[in-house]
Amino acid sequence: MKLYSLYRDFFKFLEKIPSSSKRWNIYLSHYYQIHQEFLENYFSHFHLINSLNLKQRVEAIRASDYSWLKHLVSVCPPEGIINEAYERCIRIVPVKEEPEVYLFVGFFSPDGFVINFRAKPIICFGLERFRDFRLLRVLFAHEYAHFLLNLCDVETAGELGLKWRLISEGIATYFSFLVYPENDLSEHFLFSREKFNWCQANELYLREIYFSGKFSAKKLMEIYLKGAPELDIPPRAGKYLGFQAVRKYLAREGKGAVDLFLSDKKMFSSLEI
Numbered sequence: 001m002k003l004y005s006l007y008r009d010f011f012k013f014l015e016k017i018p019s020s021s022k023r024w025n026i027y028l029s030h031y032y033q034i035h036q037e038f039l040e041n042y043f044s045h046f047h048l049i050n051s052l053n054l055k056q057r058v059e060a061i062r063a064s065d066y067s068w069l070k071h072l073v074s075v076c077p078p079e080g081i082i083n084e085a086y087e088r089c090i091r092i093v094p095v096k097e098e099p100e101v102y103l104f105v106g107f108f109s110p111d112g113f114v115i116n117f118r119a120k121p122i123i124c125f126g127l128e129r130f131r132d133f134r135l136l137r138v139l140f141a142h143e144y145a146h147f148l149l150n151l152c153d154v155e156t157a158g159e160l161g162l163k164w165r166l167i168s169e170g171i172a173t174y175f176s177f178l179v180y181p182e183n184d185l186s187e188h189f190l191f192s193r194e195k196f197n198w199c200q201a202n203e204l205y206l207r208e209i210y211f212s213g214k215f216s217a218k219k220l221m222e223i224y225l226k227g228a229p230e231l232d233i234p235p236r237a238g239k240y241l242g243f244q245a246v247r248k249y250l251a252r253e254g255k256g257a258v259d260l261f262l263s264d265k266k267m268f269s270s271l272e273i
Helices: 007-019 023-032 036-045 051-059 063-075 078-092 136-152 158-179 193-201 203-211 217-226 238-253 255-261
Strands: 002-005 100-104 112-117 120-126
Touching: 002 078, 007 023, 007 063, 007 100, 023 051, 036 100, 036 112, 078 100, 078 136, 078 158, 112 136, 120 136, 136 158, 158 217, 158 238, 158 255, 193 203, 203 217, 203 238, 217 238, 238 255
Parallel strands: 002 100, 100 120
Antiparallel strands: 112 120
16 A cells, blocks of 8 residues: 655645745645645645635644644554554455555545545545544545445446445445444444434434435435435435445345445445435
């Protein structure tokens, strides 16, 4: 596995801030231009940042904004956690093509995600929002599963896309549970215990919404990912339906069938929400 610790160059940029007021130029020379290909690809996937507000964000940076993160990576290097998690993942489902993993600071990044870069999927971790790395290994296992699913190159249009999004989240959540069964199940969902309990108590309600016929696939995707206060549904609750679909299937077929989900793009069509 190739591991790229881009965040180290970000810290080099921070070290230069006190000696100059030209934050933008320092950011470009010490971080952005060094990793331009990756960062431009990353920004193309997430539209919270554009060239104007990126510059504004950089100019407003204080080194103290990242003092906690700098301390965290010094006492608990994420590279060791990820390497250990990778070894546990490949014991469950080996991979023919080793993933590339990028650790970086990107402003408002998701904690973990998979995107395509140079025509292949890569695993990324935006470190800026981490307060600790307690669940980093679980998150890596989750994203490792998404990496394998991305290699399947599944068509995800329309209603198929909705089902695939729910099932893929369910597979990734179930896979991290297989890798780290000692963690509480709510942690594999990356939910608070309160939200997880709500999903357990309202599984039937979530399924009724899915089959009600009242909502388009696009609207259902929004409801299950972003939440819907008017329906009393919290964000990302849809992954619970995907997880239950996977769990019930594997209860019948055996846990060993999980590797088929991660290598055969046709398998998910046999699951029912």
